[in-house]
């Protein structure tokens with residue numbers, strides 16, 4: 001039955017850059033509708049994993065399926081199923097939010113009229129009306145992230161991957177972003193989030209994995225990460241310190 005196909009299935013993924021093993025034999029299953037937090041120190045392999053899922057990097061070994069579709073063998077179809085807000089802004093800084101969404105819609109071959117209608121909805125959804133024609137470089141950190149969210153969603157993927165979407169965003173704007181993310185998850189999107197703000201992970205996510213030195217070192221529900229009255233942050237520190 002289709003609802004039993006996971007949103008994302010990673011089997012024995014390894015990614016090497018030359019001799020450097022960035023991701024070392026990881027396996028993960030993320031079910032549809034999950035809000036999944038992928039945690040780990042800098043250099044742990046989070047972005048590399050995300051790059052392998054989204055076709056930016058080629059897995060060295062292993063298999064990845066998005067909604068049952070192999071991301072290497074059936075790259076084009078798999079890519080339509082996932083939206084990415086990357087850690088680094090890979091955008092034309094002179095483009096406006098509506099142009100960024102339009103370029104991405106064009107990349108996915110969405111016809112003009114449909115694209116325009118979707119962009120209107122995304123601009124309204126992320127409250128970008130006043131900023132739709134402002135160059136990316138002039139936007140605040142929070143608005144940049146909102147524009148990236150809109151761009152990630154223009155082809156209406158079911159799976160949304162957000163790589164440190166609140167880095168460099170001030171407290172108030174971060175809370176605004178949280179509201180958008182919660183709303184999207186409640187609306188049915190499966191979300192994978194990386195963040196160094198563990199109160200954010202605790203607030204938003206219901207499933208969590210910790211990656212360290214390219215390996216999954218802990219995995220469970222939020223409740224499992226909050227046993228004995230601990231915060232997700234306390235559990236995270238215990239896990240990472242035990243590795244040293």
Ligand code: ADP
Nearest residue numbers: 017020022040041042043044045046047048049
């Ligand atoms: P994270 O996102 O968890 O901070 P990354 O996935 O970016 O970690 O990096 C994992 C490891 O892979 C790091 O040691 C990093 O230096 C290395 N790495 C990432 N991308 C490349 C690349 N394109 N070429 C070589 N090494 C890379």
Ligand code: MG
Nearest residue numbers: 046047048087
């Ligand atoms: Mg990263």
